[in-house]
Amino acid sequence: MPLRQPESPEHERARVTRRTLLTAGLGIAALSGLAACSGDEPTEVEPRKMEARAADDELPSETTPPRIESDAPLITGSFRSAKMAGRETRWAVARPAGVSGQLPVVVVLHALNTNEKSIFGSKLEMQTVVQQYVDAGNPPFALAAADVARNYYHARADGTDGAAMILDEFLPMLAANRELELSTERIGLFGWSMGGYGALRLGAMLGAPRVAAIAVSSPALWADPRNFPPRAFDSLADYQANSLFGQQNAFARIPLLIEIGSSDQFFTYTRQWAAGLHPPAAFGTSAGGHTNRYWRSVLPDQVAFLGRNLAR
Numbered sequence: 001m002p003l004r005q006p007e008s009p010e011h012e013r014a015r016v017t018r019r020t021l022l023t024a025g026l027g028i029a030a031l032s033g034l035a036a037c038s039g040d041e042p043t044e045v046e047p048r049k050m051e052a053r054a055a056d057d058e059l060p061s062e063t064t065p066p067r068i069e070s071d072a073p074l075i076t077g078s079f080r081s082a083k084m085a086g087r088e089t090r091w092a093v094a095r096p097a098g099v100s101g102q103l104p105v106v107v108v109l110h111a112l113n114t115n116e117k118s119i120f121g122s123k124l125e126m127q128t129v130v131q132q133y134v135d136a137g138n139p140p141f142a143l144a145a146a147d148v149a150r151n152y153y154h155a156r157a158d159g160t161d162g163a164a165m166i167l168d169e170f171l172p173m174l175a176a177n178r179e180l181e182l183s184t185e186r187i188g189l190f191g192w193s194m195g196g197y198g199a200l201r202l203g204a205m206l207g208a209p210r211v212a213a214i215a216v217s218s219p220a221l222w223a224d225p226r227n228f229p230p231r232a233f234d235s236l237a238d239y240q241a242n243s244l245f246g247q248q249n250a251f252a253r254i255p256l257l258i259e260i261g262s263s264d265q266f267f268t269y270t271r272q273w274a275a276g277l278h279p280p281a282a283f284g285t286s287a288g289g290h291t292n293r294y295w296r297s298v299l300p301d302q303v304a305f306l307g308r309n310l311a312r
Contacts, residue, residue: 056265056290057193057220057232059113074120074127075180079173083165084148085158091146091170092116093180094127096134102181104212104310105174106188107166108145109153109195109202112220112231116147123292126190129299130307138304139311142182143190146170150231153198154242157234163202186210188306192217192295194232197244204250213255213309215302217295221245223269248276256281257305259298261288 074092081089095103108119108126119126120143127143134140148162155161175184189211191199196219203214222228225239233239256277260270262285274283284301288294 056218057112059111059193059290074117076117079169081165081169083169084151084160084162087149087160089147089165089169090116091144091173092120093142093144093174093182094120094130095142095181096127096131096140099134099140100181102183103140103142104186104188105142105144105182105184106190106306106310107171107199107202108143109166109189109191109198110145110148111191111193111195112150112152115149116145119143119145124296124299126299126303129303133300133303133307138307141188141307141310142180144170144174144182148198152194152232153201154238157238163198163205166198166202167205186212186310188212188310189214190216190302190306191219193290194220197221197232200244200251201242203254203256204244204247207250208253211254212312213257213306214251215257215259215305217259217298217302218261218264218266218290219258219270219273221266221269221273223272245273245276248273248278251277251281252279255305255309257284257302258282259284259295259302261290261294262286263289264294265290 074094076090076092078088078090081087093105110116110118118124130141130143146166148165149160151160151162153162153166155164171184171187174180174182186209187206189199189203191197196216199214199216200219203211220232221244222232222239223245225236225243228239233242258270258274258281260267264270267285271283274281282305284298286294286297288297
């Protein structure tokens with residue numbers, strides 16, 4: 001099969017898939033009550049506790065290692081991370097089978113209550129989707145993930161910082177490990193739920209051209225500074241320092257694909273955040289919630305999006 005010709009950045013952002021593509025400005029009137037949360041000035045508010053019910057980002061804890069079924073072997077290891085308060089930090093890498101030589105890499109940021117192997121387990125199997133993409137004649141790339149536990153990808157009061165671990169320790173380790181044969185000069189970012197927020201935050205920190213593209217599913221974005229959970233931010237000051245609302249300009253030159261189910265708890269906040277992107281991101285939605293079933297259904301489009309942009 002001939003290789004797909006890369007599209008221009010403008011066409012990439014406007015690409016329409018089999019799901020509905022929502023324009024960035026859709027629904028602004030309905031969301032105007034939240035608009036004040038996206039300003040640059042600190043917001044003087046009184047935080048309140050989240051509702052007692054479990055939020056969508058609290059996925060069921062994985063008490064046993066995920067079952068991994070793949071033709072491509074999973075390469076694993078660990079290192080002691082200073083950025084994670086000295087914790088032994090596990091990582092995993094998947095390269096497509098039948099491919100040799102140095103490959104670009106997509107760094108995968110995992111969801112709450114999951115780990116570095118969850119994306120490769122039988123519920124999601126992202127490496128299988130990549131293998132199918134490569135077998136169809138498209139340029140290959142690898143996947144790499146590291147475990148941040150429940151850190152939420154920013155500096156926390158307990159002394160851990162998952163984002164700093166990824167940027168200052170994990171990426172240099174991937175580049176230095178000759179057995180992995182990975183190039184980190186230009187990377188893709190992928191994440192879901194907590195990791196969706198993390199992928200966006202790391203993308204904003206690194207910027208273009210280091211980041212070739214970002215694809216996220218159901219990013220855990222909290223737009224209301226009165227209503228964030230302590231698992232995500234330690235305080236109002238922590239929220240104001242690390243919220244992505246008001247930071248949309250950082251994505252102006254990064255191709256971005258957002259996928260979220262129409263019944264997802266984070267749908268309204270995510271659509272509000274996306275409305276502030278200029279140029280707009282590709283925004284896909286269909287029936288579904290904050291579930292593995294939905295995330296697995298959108299992976300083929302996300303893998304193709306990442307692959308096209310990494311190949312440019």
